[in-house]
Amino acid sequence: MKVYSFARILYHATHVDNIASIFENGLSPDYATGKRKAIWFVPKAFIQSGILHAASRHNWHVSEMTVVTIAVDSDHVRFSGNGMMFYSEHSATAESHAPAAHFLDETEGE
Numbered sequence: 001m002k003v004y005s006f007a008r009i010l011y012h013a014t015h016v017d018n019i020a021s022i023f024e025n026g027l028s029p030d031y032a033t034g035k036r037k038a039i040w041f042v043p044k045a046f047i048q049s050g051i052l053h054a055a056s057r058h059n060w061h062v063s064e065m066t067v068v069t070i071a072v073d074s075d076h077v078r079f080s081g082n083g084m085m086f087y088s089e090h091s092a093t094a095e096s097h098a099p100a101a102h103f104l105d106e107t108e109g110e
Contacts, residue, residue: 007071009095010041010086013054016066019097027070027092038087041070041077046084047103053085055100065100 012027029037042050047067055062076090 006074008074008077010043010070010072010077011047011050012039012041012068012070012094013047013051013065013100014068015058015060015064016099017064019066019068022068022094022097027068027094029089029091036087036089038089039092040080041072041086041088042084043086048105049084051100051103062100062104066097067100067103068097069095071095 014022027039029039032038040050040054051062051065051067054060055065070092072088072092073090076088076092077086078088079085080087
């Protein structure tokens, strides 16, 4: 039985200073700073959690962040097991981005 891969839309929260490089070079696990050399994503339902996780982990303020939309091949995405995060050890191409504050409830971004 053949298993088909498909493009899955996921979201990556990052610092705004990274946007030019992401759109020029794509997202690459080579730039990962954690133990696992991977790109981290969240599904649409967990964008707020992804933003707040990245802000806390990297000591960024939400006003300094953006959310990048990525269509990533399902064969390259793995579930992290924590209930919200996915990762890929393959490079991915950004589709679009928007300020992180647009995805937060009004009280969370303040």
